[in-house]
Amino acid sequence: MTGTEPDEVLVRTAGRAGLIVLNRPAALNALTHGMVARIHQALDGWEQDERVETVVVTGAGERAFCAGGDIVAIHRAATGGDPGAVEEFWRAEYRLNARIARYPKPYVAVMSGIVMGGGVGVSAHGSVRIVTGTTRVAMPEAGIGFVPDVGGTYLLALAPGELGTHLALTAGSAGAADAMTCGLADHFVPAEQLPALLDELTARPVHDVLERYVAPAPPGRLAAQRGWIDVCYAADTVEEILDRLLGSGEPEAKQAADRITANSPSAVKATLAALRRARELGPLEAVLDQEYRTSCAALATADLAEGIRAQVIDKDRTPHWHPATLDAVAPAAVDRYFTPLGERELGLATTTPLERW
Numbered sequence: 001m002t003g004t005e006p007d008e009v010l011v012r013t014a015g016r017a018g019l020i021v022l023n024r025p026a027a028l029n030a031l032t033h034g035m036v037a038r039i040h041q042a043l044d045g046w047e048q049d050e051r052v053e054t055v056v057v058t059g060a061g062e063r064a065f066c067a068g069g070d071i072v073a074i075h076r077a078a079t080g081g082d083p084g085a086v087e088e089f090w091r092a093e094y095r096l097n098a099r100i101a102r103y104p105k106p107y108v109a110v111m112s113g114i115v116m117g118g119g120v121g122v123s124a125h126g127s128v129r130i131v132t133g134t135t136r137v138a139m140p141e142a143g144i145g146f147v148p149d150v151g152g153t154y155l156l157a158l159a160p161g162e163l164g165t166h167l168a169l170t171a172g173s174a175g176a177a178d179a180m181t182c183g184l185a186d187h188f189v190p191a192e193q194l195p196a197l198l199d200e201l202t203a204r205p206v207h208d209v210l211e212r213y214v215a216p217a218p219p220g221r222l223a224a225q226r227g228w229i230d231v232c233y234a235a236d237t238v239e240e241i242l243d244r245l246l247g248s249g250e251p252e253a254k255q256a257a258d259r260i261t262a263n264s265p266s267a268v269k270a271t272l273a274a275l276r277r278a279r280e281l282g283p284l285e286a287v288l289d290q291e292y293r294t295s296c297a298a299l300a301t302a303d304l305a306e307g308i309r310a311q312v313i314d315k316d317r318t319p320h321w322h323p324a325t326l327d328a329v330a331p332a333a334v335d336r337y338f339t340p341l342g343e344r345e346l347g348l349a350t351t352t353p354l355e356r357w
Contacts, residue, residue: 009038010060015202016044018052022122031118032070033089040096043103047057053116054206056108063123066110066119069093071312074089075299078305083296090149090295091346093118094288094338098348101125101284106206110323111135111185112196114312116173121150124285126205129185131176133218137184143171144311145264145303145321147294147337150163154287159183159195161226162233168271169233169241170259178218188217201279218241221252228253228297238268238326252303264319270294270337285348292346297337303333 010021020042023028039057045078069089077086089176100107100122109123110130115137123129124137128131131137139148139156147169148156156164159182162300167174172324179185189197195212200209222229232244238260245257274294278287284343298304303324312318 008032009035011038011042013052015205016051016053017202018046018055019055020055021060023060024065025063027065028060028067028114029119030067030070031093031122036089036092036096039098040092040099043099046064047104052105054108054201055103055294056110056201057126057312058110058198060111062113062153064119066122067114068117068119070287071308075305075308075313078299083299085199086299087296090292092293093121093150093275094346095348096119097125098285098288101151103127108201108206111137112191114193116140120152120155122198124155125151128187130187130189130190131185131217132191133176134191135176136173136177137179138171138173140171140262142169142267142271144300144307145267145319146307147291147299148272149291149295151284151288151291153274154185155184156282157275160270161230163222163226163229164258165233165272166229168275169238171263172259175220177217178222180217181220183225187214193213204256205273224278224302225252238272245303264307264321264330265323266301266321266333267298267302267330269326269334273334273337283349289298289346289349293339293341294337295340296341296344304338
C-alpha cells in the first residue's frame, strides 16, 4: 500500500489555486498509501506558498469523488498478509484527515458521485464542502465488519440529534440535502455549473465565487424522519435501538432495523460505543486516536475479512458473521476495540501541531 503510480494523484497550480485530482477512476478513486502521501506533500508545499490561496480537490471520472481506501489491500492483510502495512496506511491517512481539518487556507472539496469511507476523510473535514445531484455520502463500515474511521465517528457524533447514529449503524448513504442536514457538506452546486465554478476558483477567492453558483438542493429524506430517528437511536444499546425501531410503526424504521440486523453484530456494537465515546472526547485528533485503536482491533477480527469478501471480493452479499447475533457479542469483545495500543498509539492528541507534521 506504500507505492503509487505517478498519475494516481494529479497535482498542479492554476492561478490562485492548488488543484488536486484523485485519479483512479476505474477504482472509483480509492485511496492508496502513496496517494495519501502525495496529497500531504502538496498541502505542505502550498501552505507556505503565497501564490496559492485556495486548495481544490476533485475526483476523476463521473462515478465517484472517492469510494474509500484500498479495501482489497486491507483484505489481504486481514487474511494473512502484512497488517503492519495497513496500520501504517491508516496512520498516514488519519494524520492527513487532521491536517485537512486544520489547514489554514480554504480547502474546497467537490464531493460529486460516491463519497465513502476514506473519501469522507479527504473531503468532509475541509472548510468548503460542495455536493451535487449525484452525491452519495456514506460511512458503510458496519456492513463490512469495520467501524467508521477517518474522523467519521467525529463527524457523525456532531450530526443533529441521532442522524449520525442512524447512518453509522445502518451503513446508509446520504444524498446532497441529507449530507448538508447531517453537517457533512455545506453547499449544493448543480453539476453542470461545476466547470465554470472550478475555472473561477483559479482567479478569485472562493467566497467571492460561491454565491453565484450555490443553489437549493433537491429535497432530502432525513430531516422529515428526525422524529422517530432521534427517539429510537437515543437508546443505550443496539438491542434497545432495534426494539424501538421495530415498535415505532414507521415503515422506514423497520427498514433501518433490517439493515442494522444484516450488518456485523460486533461491528455494530463497537460502532455505537465509538460514537458515544466520540461525543465526550473533544477535538478531532482525540477521536482519530480512538479510531486508530478500533481499526487495528477490527483488522484482527474474522468479520472484517468476511465482510470484504462478501461485499467486494466474491460479491455474494451473504457474509457469515462471527458471532452471528447481537446477544452473542460479549461486552469484553466490544471493550477490546478500545484497548490502548501502547507504543503503537497514533498519538495525535498528545503532540503539538509542529510535531504532528
